[in-house]
Amino acid sequence: MSAMYKTEVPQYGTLLDLVADINRATLEQDAALRGELEAGDELRRLDVERHGAIRLGTAQELADMRRIFRVMGMFPVGYYDLSVAGVPVHATAFRPVSDAALRNNPFRVFTSLLRLELIADAALRAQAEAILARRAIFTPRALELTALAEEAGGLTEAQAVEFVQEVTQTFRWHSEATVSHATYRQLHGAHRLVADVVSFKGPHINHLTPRTLDIDAAQAEMPRRGIAAKEVVEGPPRRKHAILLRQTSFKALEEPIVFAEDGADGSHTARFGEIEQRGMALTRAGRALYDQLLAGVRSMQGAGSASADYSERLAAAFQAFPDDLDQLRERGLAFFRWRVLDADGLARVAASGAAFDLQALRAQGLVAASPIVYEDFLPVSAAGIFQSNLGGAEQKSYAANAAQEAFEAALGAPVADEIALYEQSQQASVDAVRAQYAAVLN
Ligand code: OOG
Ligand code: NI
Structure with a gap:
């Protein structure tokens, strides 16, 4: 998928080079960090470290996606409600869960499900549902092999190779929209995300994210390499001992598309590249402190619209979060x-x-x-990533309503x-x- 995305979005290749350069320089300069990563057996996994994201349209798509990821040893972890941030989706992350599997390859896919029930216009909602009901996002062979794996408890080497090829098709970009230009505009009017999910043949991977050891250096380097970076780094501020997750991205590219129904030309903005820096996982107490400090600086509603002095205010607020390993351990703030x-x-x-x-x-x-490394995502950060890649200052608002039960019913399983x-x-x-x-x- 990474190879495919590199040919589809060449700027992602530039981003990978940038991250590799920065990781090399950081490891050369910071022997202590190198030692820490070695001790945690993380150096080996640094280059394969990635996450990606897709957006699905129906419960059936989500349920089948779960079965497919399960074949690859990836399971739904966590529930993220993005409606509070004006994004009509909720999500989970598919990822390995055992320590051994994570050490081997921690690839995760942030997987959102569109919430059509949040679209106010009933006629448009019905139309979107009808369009989604007609599409098949998986190849017949991908589903066949999935069923086979479920029956046999796994795949042979040859089947596994074929399985990967077939499943990759689902994440491919289609420059042909399946709807008319007029329908696209209507969907886009409801929310850009609705257009992104409903107008295409399948859930194109919308970004891939390598792991950097110095996200501030990466952020500074992006414009030097001709990449338009988002304004702020999401998550906690820079610290001696990194916690949770810090993320930044380059803005989604405007790409030419053709509307199949009427042959009209248009453009669509959805795909981007992201960089992440992972820190330690926090206990419930640590996470509560993080949420409380972050809320003092930034709310979900304000995600994606940070002010100029944002990083100073963030750093000031996080003075209250211990940055000493002994304290973090003794106070039960981190794992x-x-x-x-x-x-x-x-x-x-x-x-x-x-x-x-x-x-x-x-x-x-x-x-x-x-x-222990934090392997998951952060809702306020995810909202910021969504917002900065939807273009413009558009901010819709929905009555906030987490719906984990409905999400799990669609998924066909609870999230961990x-x-x-x-x-x-x-x-x-x-x-x-x-x-x-x-x-x-x-
Ligand atoms: C997903 C955005 C969230 C992250 O890293 O928090 C995300 C999307 O744009 O579909 O990937
Ligand atoms: Ni992401």
């Missing part, structure tokens, strides 16, 4: 993965009969804890609670250290 540093030392303490005490073992330098996943991951690492400690006594 950590524990590991044994000195197995012999650990065995000696265990043999002495001392009760298992993680903090004491850490103080003796026998075990260590490093932050992302914070519970980090909790499990942290706990599993503690249990492994404890088991090693206990093994000495057996």
Whole structure:
């Protein structure tokens, strides 16, 4: 998909080069960071790190998408309501969930479902529904192979290769809109996103996002390479110890399209490139503090319309968020993965009969804890990314209404609670250290 997107959107290739250059320079200059990434086994995955995004039109499309992602070991995690930010979609992220799978390749797809019920014009809503009902976004073979994988519990090597080829077709760009120019304009009038989802044959991948180690450097470098960057970096401010997720993007390109029904020429703005910098996952308490501090600077409603002194106000507000690993751990604000540093030392303490005490073992330098990477998304940031790529200052408003149950009904499954996943991951690492400690006594 990355190769396909690079040929479809050459500027994405430029973005990948830029990120590779910055990551190399950052690692050369920052031995501590290199060590941290090595300890977390993250250096290996840096180059394959990506996320992408698609927007679906119907419950059936979402349900089938879930089945297809499941074949690839990707599961729905988290619920994101974007209606509060004036974007008529709700979403989840499909991603690997086990520590081993994440280490191997953490690719995620932010997957939105259009909420036609938020379109006020009943006639237009019915028309959009009828158009969506007629389309088939998956090739028959992709669905066949999915059913096969479900029955057999997997695919053969040859089937897997074919499966990837078939599924990639779903995310391809179609410069031909399936509707007339007039219908497109009506859909666009309801919301640009409605036009983007309803007017085309399938859910073209609308961006791919490599991981950078220095997003501020990347943001500064974009204009130097002729890329039109969005105004502000979303998420927390720059810190010594990165938390959650910081994101920026280049603005969506205006691309020529043809309206199949009447042969008219037009243009459509949907596809862009994004860069992300990931930091540590926060506990519920940490996340609550993040949300509270961010809300003081920026609301969902204000997403995408940040003022000039935004980054100063953001930095000032986040003075209240500890930027010291010991404090973050001791105050239970972030998640950590524990590991044994000195197995012999650990065995000696265990043999002495001392009760298992993680903090004491850490103080003796026998075990260590490093932050767990945040693998998910942030609703206010996502809203900002959506807004900056919808072009113009357009901001619709909808009565905010999260509808997780309706989303899960469409999906055909519940979404996982992302914070519970980090909790499990942290706990599993503690249990492994404890088991090693206990093994000495057996
Ligand atoms: C998705 C925007 C959200 C992110 O990284 O937060 C997103 C979209 O534009 O479809 O990708
Ligand atoms: Ni994104």
